[in-house]
Amino acid sequence: MPEQTTGPRPTLEAVAARVGVSRATASRVVNGGAGVRPPLVEKVRRAVDELGYVPNHAARTLVTRRNGAVAVIIAEPEFRIFSDPFFEQQVRGISRELTAHDAQLVLLWVEGPGDHDRIARYLGGGHVDGALAFSLHNDDALPAVIDRTRIPVVYGGRPAPGTSPAVPFVDCDNRGGAREAVRHLVDLGRRNIAHISGPDDQTSALDRLHGYRDVLVDADPTLLSRGDFTEESGARAMAELLDRRPDVDAVFVANDLMASGALLTLRERGVRVPEDVAVVGFDDMASVVRRTSPSLTTVHQDIEDMGRLMVKLLMRLLDGTGPVPPASVITPTSLVLRDSA
Amino acid sequence: MPEQTTGPRPTLEAVAARVGVSRATASRVVNGGAGVRPPLVEKVRRAVDELGYVPNHAARTLVTRRNGAVAVIIAEPEFRIFSDPFFEQQVRGISRELTAHDAQLVLLWVEGPGDHDRIARYLGGGHVDGALAFSLHNDDALPAVIDRTRIPVVYGGRPAPGTSPAVPFVDCDNRGGAREAVRHLVDLGRRNIAHISGPDDQTSALDRLHGYRDVLVDADPTLLSRGDFTEESGARAMAELLDRRPDVDAVFVANDLMASGALLTLRERGVRVPEDVAVVGFDDMASVVRRTSPSLTTVHQDIEDMGRLMVKLLMRLLDGTGPVPPASVITPTSLVLRDSA
DNA sequence: GTTCGTTCTGGGAGCGCTCTCAGAGGGTGG
DNA sequence: CCACCCTCTGAGAGCGCTCCCAGAACGAAC
Known part of the structure; x- marks a missing residue:
């Protein structure tokens, strides 16, 4: 006492x-x-x-030049990124790992380009040892802003190809996971395997599309439909697909939310799943997978672990341990078989 | 440059x-x-x-004894508190107001009593000027832990009566809002107005129940049913109510999520809303209100503004401006009329 | 021209800590 | 019993900043 x-x-x-x-x-x-x-x-x-x-933290920081804090930069474009379950899991992983390293999480909420200046000043001001950010849209100017501060940073999700070459990131094996999903559909004997892809300004969507194409090299373009990762867009894309190609017998959907929408459309049209059309999703998001009917076969990724890995990578960067330029991490995915395929 | x-x-x-x-x-x-x-x-x-x-932030802090950072303490009991849209809005308000005050948001994620020590050390260590916390469950030990650090703190939501007397908080007028909702149902000419309440270890639920009782002083206990603020519990509570009191012609539900569940049950049973039973919710949560059918009449509260007010209150505490003990703020609510009542 | 007042500027102490470096202390071997 | 070495401890500088206080500079008033 x-x-x-x-x-x-x-x-x-x-x-x-x-x-x-x-x-x-x-x-x-x-x-x-x-x-x-x-x-x-x-x-x-x-x-x-x-x-x-x-x-006294300030006194210690003054001399050690280390302050035991890491910024988590959350950019909110139009969506409620914060309440996204995907994000929640990743941030939880980050928070847990940071705690294990005795580091603090400083939340930097970016609402638009107007905030870039503030963020740059903050990051450049030595308030934090490093930063974690997420690659959201390929056209985002934020990565460049962060890069200019010369502060160590690790991204969640592979950044767009255009950005500076040596940016370390943690991402799951989107392409490989997609391949596995599509191969499973092939193994099931399906002939007309469609793909509902995500927005083409996000690398995850692009990578999954590439994975699909890896397996189905000369897939007919009519078997491709695009959504925006929302449930509604999945439903719409599925409807288009069905109209265009009534002979479709399988569909690999770029995320679970869209898969859920696709399932809704299929049910509405009286198409049996998986008998008539097999469906495979991506993400293995508990809240979605649980409530679809039939239950969704999907590609699992360990999101919380990806968050932890981001922190581990950053810590290695800060310690000066680890390779320069720092290596990125691609985490494995696994196909979880349920009833939809 | x-x-x-x-x-x-x-x-x-x-x-x-x-x-x-x-x-x-x-x-x-x-x-x-x-x-x-x-x-x-x-x-x-x-x-x-x-x-x-x-x-240099550290050098400045060392002499001014102010570090321009505020902790937001997020306690996660069993639920996904983080992805709760309610929380998101509140944190957004906090973040915006903090930015306006040039202060940083340090996120402290508490996963259980095991973290209390760590939190106490952090808060006591002068890393932050003050803290914002949320009153979740009345039996939570966290408020006592925070209190012991003697750091200025403002709560979101009225803390349980048992806690230290002068804890400033920001809460909406739960009781007044409930009164208005119930009065509206009375004005509609409804005779048997039921209430589906929330968990009795949360002051918001209790306050709303009190508001209901304020208007319906001698309401029959059979018109009361309890849920836990989830959609499913609302559906269940409504079913019980219907079984017990088939003559029920209105129900005031303690939050929108449960109201949504209640609406589902009513539709299943072929009860028309609002003709047979009028329904009023609480929160005016955009994501829920939008998708119910019929659209939900509910009590609106400005959650983001509550977040901002929490920061304003804390800043006044830190400045030494404002009354001692600091006054709490009760924000007004308003009834939003839609189709369900 | 002298004195006083007002406005601006600089010197310097000190916030609480870490870390280098020198030296104290004590053990060991010859 | 002395020289030497190794381990442990303390003195002191310095991290970058703010702020108190003394003093410079300048103008106005007598």
Whole structure:
């Protein structure tokens, strides 16, 4: 129980004085106690407890040039990115890993280009050791802004090809996962396998499309339809597909939400799943997968783990450990078989 | 365009040297320029731009004892509190207002009592000037932990009666809003007005129940049913109500999500809304209200504004402006008439 | 021309910490 | 018993900034 419950917070000086050692020794104990004799360590530790000493963060940062904080940059274009379950999981992973590294999460919410200046100033001002950002749209100017601050950064999701070459990122194996999904449909004996893709300004959507094409090299363009990752767009894309190609017998959908929409359309039209049309999604998003009927076969990715990996990568960057330019991480995906395919 | 694009960041000293003034004068300019002759101000400003000088946050904090950061404490009991649209709006309001005050948002994610120690240490360590927290469950030990750090804090939502007396909070007028909703149903000529309440360990649920009772002082207990703020629980509660009191002709539901569930049950049973049973919700949550059929009459509260108010209150606390003990804010609600009542 | 007042500027201390470097202390071997 | 080495500790500088206070500069009033 700290005895000094009021007044100014005790300093390291106070701790040292109480024990009768120098500030340097007290500092050593507070920072792990290496090179200090055990009995002294014990005495200092006790003094710390008794006084309720907590290191002054600003003073420490001033000399170490490290402040134990990482910015998470959340750009909100038109959507409610924050309440997206995908995001929630990723941020949870980030938060947990950051805690494990004794680092703090500073949330930087970017609402538009008007905020870029503020963000640049903040990142450049040394408030944080590094930053985590997410690649959302290929035409976003934000990556360039972040890059200019020369602060270490790790992206969630592969950035657009145009951006600076050595930006480390963490992404799941979108292309490989897509391949596996499509191959599964091929193995099922399906002949006319369609694809509902996501917006073409997002690398994840593009990569999944590429995966589809890897397997079905000369797929007919009429088997392709585009959505925008929303449920409604999936329903619409499925309807178009059905109109254009009534002989379609399978569809690989670029995410679960659109797959859910596609399933709705199929049911409406009296098409049986998986008997008439097999459906495979992507993401394995619990909230969606659970409530579709039939339950959705989909490509699983461990989103929380991707968040953790982002932090690990950043920490390695900050430590100076790890390769330069830093390597990115592609996490594996796995096909989860349920009833829809 | 800063000319020093590499190497160590320029210090105030460098700026001063470039202009040929003292560090003190340069500091004055950087902090507003009061008491410095205009031409000198101009020269220093230019030097700041040319060198790309950004004040060192740690050094500034060390002497001012203010660090321009506020913790937002998010406790996650069993639910996905993060992806709750309610939360998103509130945090958005907080973020915007914080930005307006040039303050940063540090996210503290509490996953359980095991984190309390860490949180207490962080808050007590002077990393942040103040904190914002949300009152979730009355039995939560977190408020006590926060209180013990003696850090200024403002709550979102009225804390449980048991907690320390002078905790400032921002909450909407749950009770008044409920009264208005129920009065509307009375004015519609409804006789058997039921209430589906929320969990009784949350003050918002309790307050709304009180509002209902304020108007219907001797309402029959059989007209009361309890849910847990989820859609499913609303559906279930409505079913119970219908079984118990087939003569029910109106229901005030403690939140929109449960109201949506209730509407589902009513439709299933072939009960017409609003002809047979009028329904009023609470929250005016865009994502819910939009998709119910019929569209939901509900009590509106400005959640984003509540977030902003939390920050304003905290800032006043930090400035030493404002009353002591600090006053809480109850924001007004308004009934939004749509088709369900 | 002297004195007083007002406005501006600079010197310097100090915020609380880390870290280098030198030296104290104590053990070991010859 | 002395020289030497290794381990542990303390003195002190310095991180970049703010702010107090003394003093410079200049004008106005006598």
